[in-house]
Amino acid sequence: MTNSVHQPKIERAAVIALLREHGITPTQQRVEIGCLLFGGHQHISADQVLTRLSGGRRGVSKATVYNTLGLFAEKGLLREVVVDPTKMFFDTNLDPHHHLYHIESGVLEDIEAADVTINRMPTLPDAFDVAGVDVIIRVKPAAR
Known part of the structure; x- marks a missing residue:
């Protein structure tokens, strides 16, 4: 990342x-x-x-x-x-990738696309193709 x-x-x-x-x-x-x-x-x-x-x-x-x-x-x-809904970032990395968002610090990190596997996608209507998939994993410190 x-x-x-x-x-x-x-x-x-x-x-x-x-x-x-x-x-x-x-x-x-x-x-x-x-x-x-x-x-x-x-x-x-x-x-x-x-x-x-x-x-x-x-x-x-x-x-x-x-x-x-x-x-x-x-x-x-x-x-x-x-x-x-209240926080948007602009990302200069245009290569396919996903994100890890640290809720408490507000830090956003890149995750390599190869590090995320999506096993199944919904069936799309005939007139549509997938344009992209963006995964955001939101994390917080573990409860002790």
Whole structure:
């Protein structure tokens, strides 16, 4: 399992190129957010993005952060991981994998896809194919 709690580094030019490849206009705010996100695999919430950007005194509004993260997810640059109805992470790891969520600490970790076996799937209507399966295992400290 991997947990990414570091500040990745990526050059602005690489972020601009990545955004353009995905049909996204590289505004200053989008590039700032991209620089924060795309240097490596990490799980990050919109509030964490806002806090990290505010720490650098960059003028990016909460609405811009939420809209940009939503756009990045829509364009396939991020995965949205909803761990409960009030908590969503954005995951920069686009490879097939699952997650382990630590309820008390709020930490989200990757689990390799090969480490989870699903023995049976429901029968789908004829007009549908499976697009993906996301498993989130929620854990808490064991009762003593």
